[in-house]
Amino acid sequence: MIEIDAVTVRFGGLVALNEVSARLTAPVAGIIGPNGAGKTTLMNVVSGFITAKSGRVLVEGQDFLRLAPHRRAQGGLRRSFQKEQIADDLTVLENVLVQTDWSLTNARAKRAEAMEMLAVVGLADRAHKIGAALSGFERRLTDVARCMAGRPRLIMFDEPAGGLSVEETRQLGDLVLQIHGLTGAQTVIIDHDVELISRICAETLVLDFGRRIAFGPTAEVLADPKVKAAYLGTEEGMQ
Numbered sequence: 001m002i003e004i005d006a007v008t009v010r011f012g013g014l015v016a017l018n019e020v021s022a023r024l025t026a027p028v029a030g031i032i033g034p035n036g037a038g039k040t041t042l043m044n045v046v047s048g049f050i051t052a053k054s055g056r057v058l059v060e061g062q063d064f065l066r067l068a069p070h071r072r073a074q075g076g077l078r079r080s081f082q083k084e085q086i087a088d089d090l091t092v093l094e095n096v097l098v099q100t101d102w103s104l105t106n107a108r109a110k111r112a113e114a115m116e117m118l119a120v121v122g123l124a125d126r127a128h129k130i131g132a133a134l135s136g137f138e139r140r141l142t143d144v145a146r147c148m149a150g151r152p153r154l155i156m157f158d159e160p161a162g163g164l165s166v167e168e169t170r171q172l173g174d175l176v177l178q179i180h181g182l183t184g185a186q187t188v189i190i191d192h193d194v195e196l197i198s199r200i201c202a203e204t205l206v207l208d209f210g211r212r213i214a215f216g217p218t219a220e221v222l223a224d225p226k227v228k229a230a231y232l233g234t235e236e237g238m239q
C-alpha cells in the first residue's frame with residue numbers, strides 16, 4: 001500500500017501539489033489529469049528528485065521521503081521516465097542488470113532473473129542486442145523488464161504508452177497487469193490514454209492544478225462530472 005499524505009510542493013510561487021492525499025491499494029493504480037496537473041511532480045517526490053515542502057509518502061508503512069533516493073531504489077522503488085532510460089551502448093541484458101548492480105545477490109542469480117524478466121516482456125531473443133539497435137517499443141519493453149528486476153515493491157511508469165500504437169499499448173497493458181503476480185510489486189502509472197488506464201487500473205487518482213479532484217475505483221472516477229470537466233473540458237474527451 002502507498003499512502004500519500006498531504007503532499008505539498010512549491011516551485012517559487014507555483015503550488016505544483018497542494019496537500020495531495022490518497023491511499024493506493026490496488027495492484028495497479030493510475031494517476032491522470034490535464035497537462036501541468038502535477039502528476040510527474042508527484043512521481044518525482046516519491047522517487048526523490050524533488051523535495052516536498054510538507055507531507056509524507058509511506059510505502060508499505062515505510063516513510064520513503066526520509067530515505068535518500070538510492071535507498072529508495074534499494075528499498076524496491078523503480079520508475080520509468082517519459083523518455084526510456086536505455087543506454088545505447090549496453091546490451092538489452094546489461095540494461096536490465098544495471099538495475100541490480102548494487103545488490104549483493106550473486107551475479108549468476110541476477111543474470112538469471114534479468115533473463116526471466118526479458119522473457120516475460122518477450123525480449124529473451126534480443127538479450128544480446130545493443131540498445132542502439134532496438135525499436136522504440138523494444139526500448140520501452142526493456143525499461144519494463146528493468147523495473148521488474150531486483151524485487152521491486154513499487155514501480156512507477158510515467159506515460160509508458162506515449163507514442164505507442166494501439167496494439168503496442170494493448171501489449172504493454174497486458175504486461176503491467178502481470179507485474180503484481182510475478183513480482184509482488186504495486187504499480188502506479190501516469191498516462192493520458194484513458195482507455196488504457198480504465199482497462200488496467202482498479203483505482204485512479206485525478207489531479208488538476210496540483211489538487212486531488214477525485215480518487216477511487218477507476219470507473220467511478222471517470223464518470224465523475226468534475227473529472228470530465230477538468231480532464232479535457234468535454235465529456236467526449238474522456239471517451
Ligand SMILES: Nc1ncnc2c1ncn2[C@@H]1O[C@H](COP(=O)(O)OP(=O)(O)OP(=O)(O)O)[C@@H](O)[C@H]1O
Binds near residue numbers: 042
Ligand atoms: N522543476 C520545476 N520548476 C518549476 N516548475 C515546475 C518544475 N517542474 C514542474 N513544474 C511546474 O509544476 C506544474 C506541474 O508539472 P508536472 O510536470 O508535474 O505536470 P504533469 O501533470 O506531469 O503534466 P504533463 O501531463 O504535461 O506531463 C506545472 O505547472 C509545471 O510547469
